[in-house]
Amino acid sequence: MPKILITGALGQIGSELTFALVERYGENNVIATDIRQPLNDEYKHFEQLDVLDAESFKKILKKHSIDTVYHLAAMLSGVAEKFPVRAWDLNTKTLLTVLNFAKDGLIKNIFWPSSIAVYGRGAEKEGTPQSAIKNPESMYGIAKLAGERFCEYYYKKFNINVRSIRYPGLISWKTQPGGGTTDYAVDIFYQALENQKYNCFLNENTALPMLYMDDAIRGTIELMETPSEKLSVHSSYNFSGLSFTPKELAEEIKKRIPAFEIEYLPDFRQSIADSWPNWIDDSVAQKDWGWKPEFDLPKMTDIMLQQLKLKLGKI
Numbered sequence: 001m002p003k004i005l006i007t008g009a010l011g012q013i014g015s016e017l018t019f020a021l022v023e024r025y026g027e028n029n030v031i032a033t034d035i036r037q038p039l040n041d042e043y044k045h046f047e048q049l050d051v052l053d054a055e056s057f058k059k060i061l062k063k064h065s066i067d068t069v070y071h072l073a074a075m076l077s078g079v080a081e082k083f084p085v086r087a088w089d090l091n092t093k094t095l096l097t098v099l100n101f102a103k104d105g106l107i108k109n110i111f112w113p114s115s116i117a118v119y120g121r122g123a124e125k126e127g128t129p130q131s132a133i134k135n136p137e138s139m140y141g142i143a144k145l146a147g148e149r150f151c152e153y154y155y156k157k158f159n160i161n162v163r164s165i166r167y168p169g170l171i172s173w174k175t176q177p178g179g180g181t182t183d184y185a186v187d188i189f190y191q192a193l194e195n196q197k198y199n200c201f202l203n204e205n206t207a208l209p210m211l212y213m214d215d216a217i218r219g220t221i222e223l224m225e226t227p228s229e230k231l232s233v234h235s236s237y238n239f240s241g242l243s244f245t246p247k248e249l250a251e252e253i254k255k256r257i258p259a260f261e262i263e264y265l266p267d268f269r270q271s272i273a274d275s276w277p278n279w280i281d282d283s284v285a286q287k288d289w290g291w292k293p294e295f296d297l298p299k300m301t302d303i304m305l306q307q308l309k310l311k312l313g314k315i
């Protein structure tokens with residue numbers, strides 16, 4: 001059994017990945033950490049940790065005899081544009097800290113998420129291949145690309161077992177997203193149920209790669225459990241599921257909530273979205289570790305509306 005520590009465990013992904021890992025490896029083998037305190041007692045083992053504080057990080061790893069770190073703490077693309085220097089520090093320096101913990105023998109395995117944000121203008125927008133040119137324009141994308149290079153460097157130079165996925169925009173109902181460019185695809189469901197109206201910060205024809213959270217979590221655990229000899233990518237894997245525009249998502253919601261209306265008021269995130277792919281090619285992940293998504297747009301829309309109705313007390 002791995003002995004796991006998760007950073008950023010209260011965020012959109014961590015608040016679901018933690019419990020998937022608990023179910024798989026047992027609650028005594030999963031330590032959740034975050035810079036914030038949880039609002040309830042659902043986390044059995046929790047430590048407050050600012051990942052910028054490397055000494056405290058090391059103490060917690062030793063205290064719990066951790067061998068595997070899922071390093072999720074980061075600043076997402078929209079917020080990172082407002083605080084670029086802080087974003088660089090959080091999103092790159094703390095990954096180096098974790099990689100050096102592995103180099104020094106303190107831990108053995110690392111999962112670190114990259115993003116479709118590593119791509120920029122110049123890459124193929126449709127079916128962006130694994131190896132397409134990477135010219136990120138946002139501070140978030142620049143930091144993710146640096147992180148990918150660190151991962152491959154530490155794998156090649158020090159044989160560190162670090163694995164990574166380029167997540168697309170993740171859609172989930174449990175925890176609100178933390179300030180990304182793809183957040184509209186979650187906000188829209190809350191607003192459809194609360195007000196039957198949504199002001200979208202991207203324009204109607206902006207197609208982006210997306211994925212339902214259950215698929216993302218299953219794929220992450222599958223990657224971490226794949227024998228190392230099967231893995232050919234040591235920077236980060238393209239990882240695909242859905243691709244849709246705000247207009248297509250609004251139409252899918254309108255089929256279920258006929259009174260729903262959407263208006264388009266693009267803001268600074270439009271330019272970030274315009275530089276990202278419409279959909280990415282994940283054939284290398286399919287070949288190396290059998291990646292296959294299960295949720296399509298109608299299935300995801302059904303489950304989002306059903307779960308959010310329960311959460312918001314609408315049924």
Ligand code: NAD
Binds near residue numbers: 035072075115176
């Ligand atoms: P999030 O913003 O929802 O959560 C991040 C968590 O990190 C928060 O709970 C926050 O409190 C915590 N945090 C912030 N600063 C910290 C610090 N100094 N020390 C410790 N914790 C700190 O993010 P998320 O959506 O869960 O994303 C997790 C990872 O996945 C990030 O690396 C992100 O770039 C990546 N990713 C996410 C998506 C997505 O659509 N959610 C897509 C691509 C990549």
Ligand code: AKB
Binds near residue numbers: 116140170
């Ligand atoms: C964001 O929009 O910043 C994230 C991502 C795709 O990395 N959801």
